[in-house]
Amino acid sequence: MNDYCLATYRCFDEKADFHKKAQSIAVGLTVGSWTDLPEAQKKSMEPHLGLVIDVKIFERGANPALQDRYADIQIAYPDVNFSRDIPALLVTVFGKLSMDGRIKLLNLSFSPAFLAAFPGPKFGIQGVRNALDVQDRPLLMSIFKSVIGHDVQGLREQFLQQALGGVDLIKDDEILFENPLTPLTKRVEICMEAAKQAEAETGQKLLYAVNLTGSTSRLAEQAERAIAAGANALLFNVLAYGFDTLHELSTNPNISVPIMAHPAMAGAFYPSPHHGVSASLLLGKLMRIAGADLVLFPSPYGSVVMPKDENMAIKHDLLTTHLEQDYMYAHTEGIHLVPSLKTSFPVPSAGIHPGLVPLILKDFGHEVVVNAGGGVHGHPMGAAAGGRAFRQAIDANLNGSTLVQYAEDHPELQAAITAWGVKE
């Protein structure tokens, strides 16, 4: 019994015979040639042959959202053809093919055998909740406002104000690299000290995700250095380094803190309907398999916008209990279920203000991190009040109250609504 990973493509062409195209992908990206092989050789090559699983053709006009003729094509690739790492899988299913006309990689489904090589998030949603000791509500994160050009004292003050507002997580700006003004270990020490100071006031724990940057081969050592200095979470620009690097970091036993995946560069891949890789595969499934405990992505609500269906697909891939369930080409007798991967926290981001909290919780439920930068720092009463306004918006929702009602005796929320409005 062979194991296969499945790739689903959307392939655009005004005239192509899509069944023939599917066949040429299945053969061309595996054994190279098939029909002209001698019968004896076919027997030995068959375990390596890709299979066409499905071809759904959409004639021009069938989908009002796309002005083209296209087909959704699903191909099964034998696991035996590639090593159990994400670069090998991606190069197999979309290496050469990515350049061959208008084609987008929509989805991948992994065989249980392939998936067994990926322990996934080390902490996951439950691990992050346990670290914070918050089980019963959506989490709140804030982002430093301006960091470049500031010294550690400036950062400390920003950190403290955010922490005093009752946020659960604070993350570095993803464009803050190793620099003389706020070097990594110094930054960690001083921010974690501010976190303790805030905890004494708020009674609340806090994770600080410090940005892991620099040369690929030194990331692990740098992570350990950050952890030794007190860091209790890491931020990582996964797509600038490749999924395998995240996989190696997340499986490194010395990296004992949650990893937050930033989507920097993701817009080079997902927004075109005709090219690239779908948002849900890129920022959902692959991030989770590679071991991200939390994943940021543009929300449908704010300033940098992703369509809502794509957001919901990311959510699905981060939260689905059994990833094997979408392994649809199940040789039922051969399938061996592997322990499920932990789930990853979805963090819809960019341009979020307290008035959007009801929408976020409606779409994402409680397993979500509400994340804000300007919505915290730009609050008319200051950053600490900004955090409080968000916490109040979350509490309102948990209490079944509208924000407008709840704001009546919560001045921070009231000020936020006056500044940015409310959508519920």
Next chain:
Amino acid sequence: MNDYCLATYRCFDEKADFHKKAQSIAVGLTVGSWTDLPEAQKKSMEPHLGLVIDVKIFERGANPALQDRYADIQIAYPDVNFSRDIPALLVTVFGKLSMDGRIKLLNLSFSPAFLAAFPGPKFGIQGVRNALDVQDRPLLMSIFKSVIGHDVQGLREQFLQQALGGVDLIKDDEILFENPLTPLTKRVEICMEAAKQAEAETGQKLLYAVNLTGSTSRLAEQAERAIAAGANALLFNVLAYGFDTLHELSTNPNISVPIMAHPAMAGAFYPSPHHGVSASLLLGKLMRIAGADLVLFPSPYGSVVMPKDENMAIKHDLLTTHLEQDYMYAHTEGIHLVPSLKTSFPVPSAGIHPGLVPLILKDFGHEVVVNAGGGVHGHPMGAAAGGRAFRQAIDANLNGSTLVQYAEDHPELQAAITAWGVKE
């Protein structure tokens, strides 16, 4: 005097105030806010502030190739904001921005100070020529036809036939990963033995680029193992691992052989006019800076096609002597020229047959590797004849003869022309 790296974007919007948009990029991706800063703080923040260098607006219809209103925007980013590595630069200039509407990263120009951290190709065109002892003609490369499911003896025979045809380089298929049938070191040993056997007949040297795969942290060790087994070149799927990994491999003193960059996954980035990263930046400038000695990319002639102007832009970026020359925002008194990077061999690929050689040499000149798979293996007289037909096509061109003339007393070339035709 500050050093800056320059990014050029194409930004699409039917209504935007592009000057305002440019300003918001320059501020938003550097200091975060500017106009509302106190004057005293402006002074300390100014070295970190991004600058709008140029905004060229194209109203709808101005460019017949693009049905949109757009602007080409150039922003200067202070070097002081990012560490001297490609992930930091890309995350700075196109991390968040890649997701912010319809925008494509067209080009980057590096300050001499930034460029100084990148020694570039260790061998470059001249080093590859010296290793092969071929100075006076374009090179010829062939690719294994089918590799998956074959054992080392099958590979050896394929290798030998290709080598006997007089090719200069042979590369692994990029989808051949570590596997029990043809494990890396065994494959290198047996292929290099075939190379020696062929050399005894042809008197010609040969580089075999073996595919470097698997976990990121073990690539260097694996490269050293391949070299110890006799490998004299490496193939690497750069985009599946990130440019920094290529940079680290190419600067590793123990990796003493040329590195060939494969463009696998590049089609996820470059083909959309509205999103992603231009082909010339992705497969030209960044590959060279990261240290690729040879770079494959789809040609404008064959089966997987890239527009010719994009091909010529890649060629330009691989072959330009002084990369600093395109550092246009030169503070003349501050500029300090660094030693030029070596040039990288362009390898236009996919669907190449001997009848296309005149076109390739006309467009690329002599500093090019003619690369073929099916055009060698599918030759009616066999793979060795396939190689000879290509060499004859190159010789014809060097002798100022047309292929049709030259084919009169070169039966391999004649058979190729009969099979695939000729364009000159």
